[in-house]
Amino acid sequence: MTGARIEVVGLTAAYGRTRVLDTVRVTVEPGGWLAVIGPNGSGKSTLLRCILGLHPHEGLVRLDGVDTSGMPRRQRARQVAYAPQLPVLPEGVSTRDYVMLGRTPHRALLSAPRAVDRQVVADVMERLEIGALAGRPLRTLSGGEQQRAVLARALAQQPRVLLLDEPTSSLDLGHAQQVLDLVDGLRRQDGLTVLSTLHDLTLAGQYADRLALLSRGRVAAEGTPAEVLTTAALQTYYGARAQVVEGPHGPAVLPVR
């Protein structure tokens, strides 16, 4: 399955009377990786939720040119998978059964998992190094293991577009790189389209091919990591003192005292 083009046009959203996204426009080409960055509260998670149709908004979200607003949930779920920042994890469910939920859009209602579903689930769990935890209740996993289970569920969906909200927030450095390498491999092999939020600007600069910097609900800068991650932008939008160092795969951000 190849990735889809995702286009967000004029997206405006609010909580009550407070506007938190203002005419946001971003596009991710098939096989591209856009990381949405920006300070706390700038609207990153809300943007992802709007793209999924989980939060009311004005403006358009198009998938390969098709407006998603009228798309049945199941049809959308076959194409777009989402790994939320703070997922509600069900109680009394094994890790394997939780990851199997990712297969729901591909299965007939209430049917038993097919061999192909079990194989896909086993494969993604192995690749994320949680195969040995398959029988454990999900709630007993560590924060980082749970985060990988949430990602495994999204990947088991075999989507064309992957929306990741802070996919590395609970992961140690090695596991963070492992997860991002896996996502990068999928986009290179299968052309998966990735739209993620990432707090770690160095990881964003190394893995994404484009960045969109949100500030107070607006896109303040958009472009390649080298274009967006500048000392001036970090000062202006984050109030941060940092050096930007050119690395082999993109810029790295070094906070300075």
Ligand SMILES: Nc1ncnc2c1ncn2[C@@H]1O[C@H](COP(=O)(O)OP(=O)(O)OP(=O)(O)O)[C@@H](O)[C@H]1O
């Ligand atoms: N359920 C809610 N009710 C009211 N306001 C909300 C709600 N969820 C988010 N907000 C507000 O909307 C704004 C954008 O929040 P959002 O979570 O999208 O930001 P973010 O960029 O993802 O932040 P962070 O980097 O801290 O995760 C913030 O000011 C936040 O306080």
